[in-house]
Amino acid sequence: MSVSRSEPPASGGSGIEAPLHGETESQWLKAMDDLRDGAMEWRLWGTIAWQDLRNQYRRSVIGPFWMTLSMAILVIVLGLIWSKLLGSPRGQYMPYIALGFITWQLIQNMLQAGCKVFIAEREVIRQLPGPLSIHVFGLVWQQLIIFGHNIWVYVGVAIVYSIWPGMTALLALPGLFLVCINVFWMALLLGLISSRFRDIPQFIQSFIRPLFYLTPIIWSPDMLPGRAIFVDINPLYHLIEMVRSPLLGEVPAMQSYVFVLAIAVIGWAVTFAFFVRYRWRIAYWV
Protein backbone atom coordinates (compact mmCIF):
# COMPACT_ATOMS: atom_id res chain seq x y z
CA MET A 1 0.00 0.00 0.00
CA SER A 2 1.32 3.37 -0.86
CA VAL A 3 -1.29 5.67 0.52
CA SER A 4 -0.06 7.66 3.43
CA ARG A 5 -1.63 10.42 5.40
CA SER A 6 1.57 11.72 6.83
CA GLU A 7 1.81 15.37 7.73
CA PRO A 8 3.45 17.48 5.08
CA PRO A 9 6.06 17.99 3.87
CA ALA A 10 5.80 14.39 2.89
CA SER A 11 9.30 13.18 2.38
CA GLY A 12 9.83 10.97 -0.57
CA GLY A 13 11.75 8.39 1.32
CA SER A 14 15.36 9.40 1.00
CA GLY A 15 15.24 11.65 4.02
CA ILE A 16 16.64 14.77 2.39
CA GLU A 17 13.88 16.96 1.11
CA ALA A 18 14.47 18.89 -2.07
CA PRO A 19 13.44 22.55 -1.96
CA LEU A 20 9.73 23.02 -2.49
CA HIS A 21 8.70 24.60 -5.70
CA GLY A 22 6.84 27.85 -5.89
CA GLU A 23 8.51 29.21 -2.81
CA THR A 24 11.96 29.85 -4.17
CA GLU A 25 13.30 33.25 -5.11
CA SER A 26 13.90 32.16 -8.67
CA GLN A 27 10.16 32.07 -9.24
CA TRP A 28 10.30 35.83 -9.44
CA LEU A 29 12.90 35.68 -12.19
CA LYS A 30 11.04 32.94 -14.01
CA ALA A 31 7.87 35.00 -14.06
CA MET A 32 9.82 37.98 -15.42
CA ASP A 33 11.43 35.75 -18.05
CA ASP A 34 8.07 34.33 -19.03
CA LEU A 35 6.69 37.79 -19.75
CA ARG A 36 9.85 38.99 -21.48
CA ASP A 37 10.34 35.85 -23.58
CA GLY A 38 6.64 35.87 -24.33
CA ALA A 39 6.89 39.40 -25.71
CA MET A 40 9.94 38.45 -27.80
CA GLU A 41 7.98 35.64 -29.45
CA TRP A 42 5.87 38.16 -31.32
CA ARG A 43 6.20 36.19 -34.53
CA LEU A 44 4.63 33.20 -32.84
CA TRP A 45 1.74 34.95 -31.12
CA GLY A 46 1.22 37.19 -34.10
CA THR A 47 0.76 34.09 -36.24
CA ILE A 48 -1.50 32.39 -33.71
CA ALA A 49 -3.70 35.47 -33.38
CA TRP A 50 -4.12 35.87 -37.13
CA GLN A 51 -4.70 32.22 -37.87
CA ASP A 52 -7.14 31.85 -35.04
CA LEU A 53 -9.15 34.78 -36.28
CA ARG A 54 -8.99 33.71 -39.89
CA ASN A 55 -10.05 30.17 -38.99
CA GLN A 56 -13.26 31.54 -37.54
CA TYR A 57 -14.11 32.97 -40.94
CA ARG A 58 -12.66 30.25 -43.12
CA ARG A 59 -14.79 29.60 -46.22
CA SER A 60 -16.79 32.74 -45.56
CA VAL A 61 -16.92 35.10 -48.52
CA ILE A 62 -16.29 38.41 -46.78
CA GLY A 63 -14.30 36.78 -43.96
CA PRO A 64 -13.20 38.98 -41.05
CA PHE A 65 -15.19 41.88 -42.45
CA TRP A 66 -18.19 40.19 -40.88
CA MET A 67 -16.88 41.81 -37.71
CA THR A 68 -17.12 45.24 -39.31
CA LEU A 69 -20.52 44.46 -40.76
CA SER A 70 -22.07 43.16 -37.56
CA MET A 71 -20.68 46.11 -35.62
CA ALA A 72 -22.18 48.43 -38.23
CA ILE A 73 -25.57 46.76 -37.93
CA LEU A 74 -25.46 46.97 -34.15
CA VAL A 75 -24.47 50.63 -34.16
CA ILE A 76 -27.05 51.64 -36.77
CA VAL A 77 -29.99 49.79 -35.24
CA LEU A 78 -29.30 50.60 -31.60
CA GLY A 79 -28.04 54.08 -32.40
CA LEU A 80 -31.24 55.02 -34.20
CA ILE A 81 -33.51 53.56 -31.52
CA TRP A 82 -31.68 54.96 -28.53
CA SER A 83 -31.11 58.40 -29.98
CA LYS A 84 -34.86 58.61 -30.34
CA LEU A 85 -35.58 57.19 -26.89
CA LEU A 86 -33.07 59.44 -25.19
CA GLY A 87 -33.91 62.43 -27.35
CA SER A 88 -30.28 63.00 -28.34
CA PRO A 89 -29.41 64.50 -31.70
CA ARG A 90 -28.18 61.74 -34.00
CA GLY A 91 -25.12 63.67 -35.11
CA GLN A 92 -23.90 63.56 -31.52
CA TYR A 93 -25.28 60.25 -30.41
CA MET A 94 -24.27 57.96 -33.31
CA PRO A 95 -20.49 58.55 -33.04
CA TYR A 96 -20.75 58.34 -29.26
CA ILE A 97 -22.46 54.95 -29.25
CA ALA A 98 -20.24 53.65 -32.07
CA LEU A 99 -17.05 54.37 -30.14
CA GLY A 100 -18.61 53.09 -26.94
CA PHE A 101 -19.56 49.77 -28.54
CA ILE A 102 -16.24 49.31 -30.32
CA THR A 103 -14.16 49.95 -27.21
CA TRP A 104 -16.51 47.96 -25.03
CA GLN A 105 -16.22 45.02 -27.42
CA LEU A 106 -12.46 45.01 -26.94
CA ILE A 107 -12.75 45.05 -23.16
CA GLN A 108 -15.56 42.50 -23.04
CA ASN A 109 -13.74 40.07 -25.33
CA MET A 110 -10.60 40.39 -23.26
CA LEU A 111 -12.49 39.58 -20.08
CA GLN A 112 -14.38 36.65 -21.57
CA ALA A 113 -11.57 35.17 -23.65
CA GLY A 114 -9.12 36.08 -20.89
CA CYS A 115 -10.79 33.53 -18.63
CA LYS A 116 -10.14 30.85 -21.24
CA VAL A 117 -6.71 32.07 -22.31
CA PHE A 118 -4.89 29.09 -20.78
CA ILE A 119 -7.73 26.55 -20.67
CA ALA A 120 -8.33 26.85 -24.41
CA GLU A 121 -4.65 26.26 -25.13
CA ARG A 122 -4.32 23.24 -22.88
CA GLU A 123 -3.20 20.94 -25.69
CA VAL A 124 -0.34 23.25 -26.60
CA ILE A 125 0.59 24.04 -23.01
CA ARG A 126 0.76 20.35 -22.10
CA GLN A 127 2.67 19.45 -25.24
CA LEU A 128 5.27 22.11 -25.93
CA PRO A 129 7.43 24.03 -23.49
CA GLY A 130 7.47 27.80 -23.78
CA PRO A 131 6.46 31.02 -22.08
CA LEU A 132 2.81 31.01 -21.06
CA SER A 133 2.43 34.74 -21.60
CA ILE A 134 2.50 34.27 -25.38
CA HIS A 135 -1.14 33.22 -25.18
CA VAL A 136 -2.05 36.51 -23.50
CA PHE A 137 0.01 38.56 -25.94
CA GLY A 138 -1.71 36.70 -28.75
CA LEU A 139 -5.11 37.45 -27.28
CA VAL A 140 -4.41 41.17 -26.94
CA TRP A 141 -3.07 41.29 -30.47
CA GLN A 142 -6.12 39.48 -31.78
CA GLN A 143 -8.41 41.94 -30.05
CA LEU A 144 -6.44 44.83 -31.55
CA ILE A 145 -6.96 43.32 -34.98
CA ILE A 146 -10.68 43.10 -34.29
CA PHE A 147 -10.62 46.69 -33.05
CA GLY A 148 -8.89 47.64 -36.28
CA HIS A 149 -11.79 46.13 -38.22
CA ASN A 150 -14.48 47.68 -36.05
CA ILE A 151 -13.09 51.20 -35.94
CA TRP A 152 -14.09 51.64 -39.58
CA VAL A 153 -17.67 51.75 -38.41
CA TYR A 154 -16.79 54.89 -36.49
CA VAL A 155 -15.02 56.30 -39.55
CA GLY A 156 -18.20 55.69 -41.55
CA VAL A 157 -20.37 57.37 -38.92
CA ALA A 158 -17.96 60.31 -38.71
CA ILE A 159 -18.15 60.79 -42.46
CA VAL A 160 -21.96 60.55 -42.55
CA TYR A 161 -22.37 63.14 -39.77
CA SER A 162 -19.32 65.17 -40.89
CA ILE A 163 -17.42 64.98 -37.64
CA TRP A 164 -13.81 66.04 -37.50
CA PRO A 165 -12.24 65.49 -34.07
CA GLY A 166 -9.09 67.38 -34.98
CA MET A 167 -5.63 66.63 -33.65
CA THR A 168 -7.08 65.64 -30.28
CA ALA A 169 -7.96 62.33 -31.95
CA LEU A 170 -4.28 61.36 -31.77
CA LEU A 171 -4.69 61.03 -28.01
CA ALA A 172 -6.70 57.88 -28.74
CA LEU A 173 -3.45 56.07 -29.54
CA PRO A 174 -1.84 56.40 -26.11
CA GLY A 175 -5.36 55.85 -24.80
CA LEU A 176 -5.63 52.54 -26.61
CA PHE A 177 -2.19 51.61 -25.31
CA LEU A 178 -3.31 52.27 -21.74
CA VAL A 179 -6.41 50.14 -22.36
CA CYS A 180 -4.21 47.30 -23.64
CA ILE A 181 -1.91 47.46 -20.61
CA ASN A 182 -4.94 47.11 -18.39
CA VAL A 183 -6.77 44.39 -20.27
CA PHE A 184 -3.50 42.46 -20.44
CA TRP A 185 -3.27 42.10 -16.69
CA MET A 186 -6.98 41.39 -16.46
CA ALA A 187 -6.72 38.53 -18.96
CA LEU A 188 -3.58 37.13 -17.35
CA LEU A 189 -5.08 37.22 -13.88
CA LEU A 190 -8.47 35.85 -14.96
CA GLY A 191 -6.82 33.17 -17.09
CA LEU A 192 -4.66 32.05 -14.22
CA ILE A 193 -7.46 31.96 -11.66
CA SER A 194 -9.88 30.37 -14.13
CA SER A 195 -7.56 27.49 -14.90
CA ARG A 196 -7.74 26.65 -11.20
CA PHE A 197 -11.33 27.66 -10.41
CA ARG A 198 -13.59 26.75 -13.29
CA ASP A 199 -16.47 28.83 -11.95
CA ILE A 200 -14.73 32.10 -12.74
CA PRO A 201 -15.57 32.12 -16.48
CA GLN A 202 -19.25 31.62 -15.64
CA PHE A 203 -19.03 34.28 -12.96
CA ILE A 204 -17.54 36.82 -15.37
CA GLN A 205 -20.04 35.82 -18.03
CA SER A 206 -22.97 36.60 -15.79
CA PHE A 207 -21.59 40.02 -14.90
CA ILE A 208 -20.75 41.17 -18.41
CA ARG A 209 -24.24 42.28 -19.36
CA PRO A 210 -25.03 44.17 -16.12
CA LEU A 211 -21.64 45.86 -16.45
CA PHE A 212 -22.50 46.87 -19.98
CA TYR A 213 -25.63 48.69 -18.80
CA LEU A 214 -23.89 50.10 -15.74
CA THR A 215 -21.15 51.62 -17.87
CA PRO A 216 -21.94 54.73 -19.90
CA ILE A 217 -22.04 53.27 -23.40
CA ILE A 218 -25.58 53.69 -24.65
CA TRP A 219 -26.13 56.53 -22.18
CA SER A 220 -23.77 59.26 -21.13
CA PRO A 221 -22.94 60.47 -17.61
CA ASP A 222 -24.37 63.94 -18.23
CA MET A 223 -27.81 62.37 -18.70
CA LEU A 224 -27.74 61.54 -14.99
CA PRO A 225 -28.96 64.02 -12.41
CA GLY A 226 -25.64 64.86 -10.71
CA ARG A 227 -22.58 62.61 -10.70
CA ALA A 228 -23.13 58.98 -9.86
CA ILE A 229 -20.63 57.07 -7.81
CA PHE A 230 -21.00 53.98 -10.00
CA VAL A 231 -19.69 56.01 -12.91
CA ASP A 232 -16.82 57.69 -11.07
CA ILE A 233 -15.41 54.49 -9.66
CA ASN A 234 -16.19 52.32 -12.68
CA PRO A 235 -12.82 51.38 -14.21
CA LEU A 236 -14.49 50.29 -17.42
CA TYR A 237 -15.93 53.80 -17.89
CA HIS A 238 -12.50 55.38 -17.55
CA LEU A 239 -10.98 52.81 -19.90
CA ILE A 240 -13.57 53.55 -22.57
CA GLU A 241 -13.02 57.29 -22.10
CA MET A 242 -9.37 56.82 -23.06
CA VAL A 243 -10.41 56.04 -26.62
CA ARG A 244 -13.86 57.56 -26.96
CA SER A 245 -13.22 61.12 -25.82
CA PRO A 246 -10.24 61.87 -28.09
CA LEU A 247 -12.04 60.54 -31.15
CA LEU A 248 -14.99 62.79 -30.30
CA GLY A 249 -12.58 65.70 -30.15
CA GLU A 250 -12.36 66.04 -26.38
CA VAL A 251 -9.41 65.50 -24.10
CA PRO A 252 -10.28 62.81 -21.52
CA ALA A 253 -10.68 64.11 -17.97
CA MET A 254 -7.55 64.13 -15.84
CA GLN A 255 -9.51 62.06 -13.34
CA SER A 256 -9.85 59.31 -15.97
CA TYR A 257 -6.11 59.26 -16.68
CA VAL A 258 -5.30 59.08 -12.98
CA PHE A 259 -7.79 56.29 -12.50
CA VAL A 260 -6.56 54.25 -15.48
CA LEU A 261 -2.92 54.61 -14.45
CA ALA A 262 -3.80 53.67 -10.89
CA ILE A 263 -5.58 50.47 -11.84
CA ALA A 264 -2.73 49.62 -14.21
CA VAL A 265 -0.20 49.85 -11.38
CA ILE A 266 -2.33 48.10 -8.78
CA GLY A 267 -3.64 45.50 -11.23
CA TRP A 268 -0.16 44.63 -12.46
CA ALA A 269 1.20 44.41 -8.93
CA VAL A 270 -1.51 41.97 -7.89
CA THR A 271 -1.35 39.99 -11.13
CA PHE A 272 2.41 39.72 -11.03
CA ALA A 273 2.31 38.48 -7.44
CA PHE A 274 -0.14 35.77 -8.50
CA PHE A 275 1.89 34.96 -11.58
CA VAL A 276 5.09 34.55 -9.56
CA ARG A 277 3.36 32.25 -7.13
CA TYR A 278 1.25 30.12 -9.45
CA ARG A 279 2.75 30.37 -12.96
CA TRP A 280 4.31 26.90 -12.76
CA ARG A 281 1.02 25.37 -11.67
CA ILE A 282 -0.88 26.43 -14.78
CA ALA A 283 0.37 23.47 -16.82
CA TYR A 284 -0.97 21.14 -14.12
CA TRP A 285 -4.27 22.96 -13.78
CA VAL A 286 -5.29 23.19 -17.40
Next chain:
Amino acid sequence: MASIHLDRVSASFPIYSTRARSIRTRVMAATTGGRIRRDKRHSVVVRALDNVTLNIEHGDRVGLVGKNGAGKSTLLRVMAGVYEPSSGTVERSGRVAPLFSDKLGMDGENTGYENIIMRGLFLGFTREEMQDKIPEIAEFTELGDFLNMPTHTYSTGMLMRLAFAVSTCIEPEILLMDEGIGAGDAAFMKKADQRLENLVESSGVLVLASHSEALLRRMCSKAVFLDRGQVVHQGSLEDVLERYNETIAEN
Protein backbone atom coordinates in the same frame (compact mmCIF):
# COMPACT_ATOMS: atom_id res chain seq x y z
CA MET B 1 26.28 18.04 -25.41
CA ALA B 2 22.73 17.08 -24.65
CA SER B 3 21.87 15.88 -21.20
CA ILE B 4 19.05 15.78 -18.68
CA HIS B 5 19.65 15.72 -14.95
CA LEU B 6 16.84 15.28 -12.50
CA ASP B 7 17.59 15.74 -8.85
CA ARG B 8 15.01 14.51 -6.32
CA VAL B 9 12.18 15.53 -8.58
CA SER B 10 8.62 15.21 -7.36
CA ALA B 11 5.52 16.24 -9.20
CA SER B 12 2.17 16.22 -7.51
CA PHE B 13 -1.24 16.91 -8.90
CA PRO B 14 -3.69 18.48 -6.53
CA ILE B 15 -7.18 17.07 -7.02
CA TYR B 16 -9.71 19.80 -6.45
CA SER B 17 -12.89 17.93 -7.20
CA THR B 18 -15.43 18.15 -4.41
CA ARG B 19 -15.71 14.41 -4.74
CA ALA B 20 -12.02 14.07 -4.10
CA ARG B 21 -12.64 12.20 -0.90
CA SER B 22 -14.71 9.53 -2.51
CA ILE B 23 -12.26 9.28 -5.34
CA ARG B 24 -9.55 8.88 -2.77
CA THR B 25 -11.27 6.00 -1.07
CA ARG B 26 -11.75 4.34 -4.38
CA VAL B 27 -8.15 4.73 -5.38
CA MET B 28 -6.88 3.70 -1.95
CA ALA B 29 -6.96 0.08 -2.89
CA ALA B 30 -5.32 0.57 -6.25
CA THR B 31 -1.76 -0.36 -6.94
CA THR B 32 -1.82 1.47 -10.22
CA GLY B 33 -1.09 5.18 -10.46
CA GLY B 34 0.85 7.62 -8.37
CA ARG B 35 0.88 7.87 -4.62
CA ILE B 36 -2.04 9.62 -3.12
CA ARG B 37 -1.61 11.78 -0.06
CA ARG B 38 -3.38 14.53 1.77
CA ASP B 39 -1.58 17.80 1.95
CA LYS B 40 -1.71 20.39 4.72
CA ARG B 41 -4.99 21.85 3.50
CA HIS B 42 -6.50 18.37 3.56
CA SER B 43 -7.01 18.23 -0.15
CA VAL B 44 -5.99 15.16 -2.04
CA VAL B 45 -2.69 15.15 -3.82
CA VAL B 46 -1.54 12.56 -6.31
CA ARG B 47 2.19 12.19 -6.32
CA ALA B 48 2.82 11.35 -9.94
CA LEU B 49 6.57 11.48 -9.42
CA ASP B 50 8.22 10.83 -6.12
CA ASN B 51 11.84 11.77 -5.54
CA VAL B 52 13.09 10.81 -8.96
CA THR B 53 16.81 11.22 -9.50
CA LEU B 54 18.07 10.43 -12.97
CA ASN B 55 21.12 11.35 -14.98
CA ILE B 56 20.77 11.01 -18.71
CA GLU B 57 23.91 11.80 -20.65
CA HIS B 58 24.77 12.43 -24.26
CA GLY B 59 24.24 9.30 -26.35
CA ASP B 60 21.84 7.66 -23.93
CA ARG B 61 18.79 5.97 -25.32
CA VAL B 62 16.52 5.42 -22.41
CA GLY B 63 13.31 3.43 -22.29
CA LEU B 64 10.70 4.14 -19.65
CA VAL B 65 8.71 1.14 -18.52
CA GLY B 66 5.98 0.79 -15.96
CA LYS B 67 2.29 0.16 -15.64
CA ASN B 68 -0.35 2.63 -16.76
CA GLY B 69 -0.21 5.62 -14.48
CA ALA B 70 3.26 4.83 -13.17
CA GLY B 71 4.37 8.36 -14.04
CA LYS B 72 5.99 7.80 -17.44
CA SER B 73 4.14 10.56 -19.25
CA THR B 74 4.53 12.96 -16.34
CA LEU B 75 8.25 12.25 -16.30
CA LEU B 76 8.49 12.99 -20.03
CA ARG B 77 6.62 16.24 -19.53
CA VAL B 78 8.91 17.22 -16.69
CA MET B 79 11.89 16.47 -18.92
CA ALA B 80 10.38 18.56 -21.72
CA GLY B 81 9.90 21.51 -19.37
CA VAL B 82 6.13 21.45 -19.71
CA TYR B 83 5.66 20.64 -16.05
CA GLU B 84 7.87 22.28 -13.49
CA PRO B 85 8.36 19.85 -10.64
CA SER B 86 6.74 20.60 -7.29
CA SER B 87 10.12 19.99 -5.70
CA GLY B 88 13.57 19.10 -6.90
CA THR B 89 15.51 20.44 -9.84
CA VAL B 90 15.70 19.72 -13.54
CA GLU B 91 18.74 20.65 -15.58
CA ARG B 92 18.53 20.20 -19.29
CA SER B 93 20.82 21.15 -22.10
CA GLY B 94 20.02 20.65 -25.73
CA ARG B 95 17.10 21.37 -28.00
CA VAL B 96 14.03 19.33 -27.11
CA ALA B 97 11.50 17.86 -29.49
CA PRO B 98 8.53 16.42 -27.65
CA LEU B 99 6.40 13.84 -29.39
CA PHE B 100 3.58 13.05 -27.04
CA SER B 101 0.30 11.41 -27.81
CA ASP B 102 -3.14 13.09 -27.83
CA LYS B 103 -3.63 15.90 -30.29
CA LEU B 104 0.08 16.62 -30.48
CA GLY B 105 -0.53 20.31 -29.82
CA MET B 106 -1.92 21.05 -33.25
CA ASP B 107 -4.79 23.29 -34.21
CA GLY B 108 -7.23 21.23 -36.22
CA GLU B 109 -8.46 24.27 -38.13
CA ASN B 110 -5.02 24.95 -39.54
CA THR B 111 -3.72 23.20 -42.62
CA GLY B 112 -0.86 20.74 -42.46
CA TYR B 113 1.57 23.34 -43.76
CA GLU B 114 0.44 25.91 -41.22
CA ASN B 115 0.80 23.40 -38.43
CA ILE B 116 4.33 22.60 -39.56
CA ILE B 117 5.24 26.27 -39.26
CA MET B 118 3.46 26.70 -35.93
CA ARG B 119 5.10 23.68 -34.40
CA GLY B 120 8.47 24.91 -35.59
CA LEU B 121 7.85 28.36 -34.11
CA PHE B 122 6.95 26.75 -30.80
CA LEU B 123 10.12 24.70 -30.90
CA GLY B 124 12.21 27.83 -31.31
CA PHE B 125 12.65 28.21 -35.07
CA THR B 126 11.88 31.17 -37.24
CA ARG B 127 9.31 31.12 -40.00
CA GLU B 128 12.06 31.31 -42.64
CA GLU B 129 13.95 28.38 -41.16
CA MET B 130 10.78 26.32 -41.15
CA GLN B 131 9.94 27.31 -44.70
CA ASP B 132 13.31 25.89 -45.75
CA LYS B 133 12.52 22.63 -44.01
CA ILE B 134 9.04 22.25 -45.44
CA PRO B 135 10.00 20.28 -48.58
CA GLU B 136 11.88 17.71 -46.51
CA ILE B 137 9.09 17.45 -43.96
CA ALA B 138 6.39 17.24 -46.63
CA GLU B 139 8.24 14.53 -48.46
CA PHE B 140 8.70 12.48 -45.33
CA THR B 141 5.03 12.64 -44.37
CA GLU B 142 3.94 11.44 -47.85
CA LEU B 143 0.77 13.41 -47.22
CA GLY B 144 0.94 15.29 -50.52
CA ASP B 145 -2.03 17.55 -51.11
CA PHE B 146 -3.47 16.71 -47.72
CA LEU B 147 -0.98 19.21 -46.32
CA ASN B 148 -3.20 21.91 -47.77
CA MET B 149 -6.19 20.67 -45.82
CA PRO B 150 -7.11 21.44 -42.20
CA THR B 151 -5.63 18.83 -39.92
CA HIS B 152 -8.99 17.98 -38.35
CA THR B 153 -9.63 16.05 -41.56
CA TYR B 154 -6.60 13.86 -40.82
CA SER B 155 -6.69 10.40 -39.34
CA THR B 156 -4.72 9.72 -36.17
CA GLY B 157 -2.03 8.04 -38.23
CA MET B 158 -1.75 11.01 -40.56
CA LEU B 159 -1.47 13.42 -37.64
CA MET B 160 1.24 11.24 -36.20
CA ARG B 161 3.11 11.30 -39.49
CA LEU B 162 3.02 15.08 -39.50
CA ALA B 163 4.09 15.53 -35.89
CA PHE B 164 6.78 12.92 -36.23
CA ALA B 165 8.16 14.46 -39.40
CA VAL B 166 8.38 17.93 -37.85
CA SER B 167 9.86 16.74 -34.58
CA THR B 168 12.56 14.71 -36.29
CA CYS B 169 13.39 17.10 -39.14
CA ILE B 170 14.42 19.87 -36.80
CA GLU B 171 17.39 17.75 -35.70
CA PRO B 172 16.58 17.74 -32.01
CA GLU B 173 19.25 16.98 -29.46
CA ILE B 174 16.71 15.51 -27.08
CA LEU B 175 13.81 13.51 -28.44
CA LEU B 176 11.05 12.66 -25.99
CA MET B 177 8.47 10.16 -27.15
CA ASP B 178 5.38 8.78 -25.53
CA GLU B 179 4.20 5.37 -26.72
CA GLY B 180 6.24 5.54 -29.88
CA ILE B 181 4.40 6.03 -33.13
CA GLY B 182 1.68 3.53 -32.57
CA ALA B 183 -0.81 4.86 -35.07
CA GLY B 184 1.37 4.63 -38.16
CA ASP B 185 0.84 1.96 -40.79
CA ALA B 186 3.45 -0.72 -41.41
CA ALA B 187 5.22 1.09 -44.24
CA PHE B 188 5.47 4.30 -42.28
CA MET B 189 6.57 2.50 -39.13
CA LYS B 190 9.47 1.02 -41.03
CA LYS B 191 10.45 4.40 -42.40
CA ALA B 192 10.04 6.04 -39.03
CA ASP B 193 12.10 3.37 -37.31
CA GLN B 194 14.87 3.92 -39.80
CA ARG B 195 14.74 7.64 -39.23
CA LEU B 196 14.74 7.27 -35.47
CA GLU B 197 17.75 5.03 -35.60
CA ASN B 198 19.67 7.57 -37.68
CA LEU B 199 18.57 10.30 -35.38
CA VAL B 200 19.51 8.42 -32.26
CA GLU B 201 22.96 7.76 -33.71
CA SER B 202 23.57 11.40 -34.57
CA SER B 203 21.70 13.27 -31.87
CA GLY B 204 22.10 13.37 -28.17
CA VAL B 205 19.36 11.78 -26.17
CA LEU B 206 16.25 9.69 -26.72
CA VAL B 207 13.74 8.98 -24.00
CA LEU B 208 10.95 6.68 -25.04
CA ALA B 209 8.05 5.55 -22.89
CA SER B 210 6.53 2.40 -24.25
CA HIS B 211 4.80 -0.84 -23.45
CA SER B 212 6.25 -2.50 -26.52
CA GLU B 213 9.28 -4.57 -25.66
CA ALA B 214 10.10 -4.96 -29.32
CA LEU B 215 10.24 -1.21 -29.83
CA LEU B 216 12.24 -0.66 -26.67
CA ARG B 217 14.74 -3.32 -27.71
CA ARG B 218 15.18 -1.69 -31.09
CA MET B 219 15.61 1.86 -29.87
CA CYS B 220 16.99 1.81 -26.35
CA SER B 221 20.08 0.62 -24.57
CA LYS B 222 19.13 1.69 -21.06
CA ALA B 223 15.87 1.71 -19.20
CA VAL B 224 14.13 3.04 -16.12
CA PHE B 225 11.39 1.11 -14.36
CA LEU B 226 8.84 3.39 -12.75
CA ASP B 227 6.24 2.24 -10.29
CA ARG B 228 3.78 4.58 -8.63
CA GLY B 229 6.00 7.54 -9.35
CA GLN B 230 9.20 6.07 -8.00
CA VAL B 231 12.21 4.70 -9.79
CA VAL B 232 12.24 1.02 -8.88
CA HIS B 233 15.14 0.03 -11.02
CA GLN B 234 17.43 1.53 -13.62
CA GLY B 235 20.24 0.15 -15.67
CA SER B 236 20.70 -1.73 -18.91
CA LEU B 237 17.58 -2.43 -20.89
CA GLU B 238 17.81 -6.19 -20.43
CA ASP B 239 18.14 -5.96 -16.65
CA VAL B 240 15.26 -3.58 -16.32
CA LEU B 241 12.96 -5.55 -18.62
CA GLU B 242 13.75 -8.71 -16.71
CA ARG B 243 12.94 -7.03 -13.42
CA TYR B 244 9.78 -5.49 -14.85
CA ASN B 245 8.54 -8.80 -16.21
CA GLU B 246 9.22 -10.48 -12.88
CA THR B 247 7.12 -7.85 -11.13
CA ILE B 248 4.29 -8.36 -13.56
CA ALA B 249 4.48 -12.12 -13.12
CA GLU B 250 4.35 -11.76 -9.32
CA ASN B 251 1.08 -9.86 -9.47
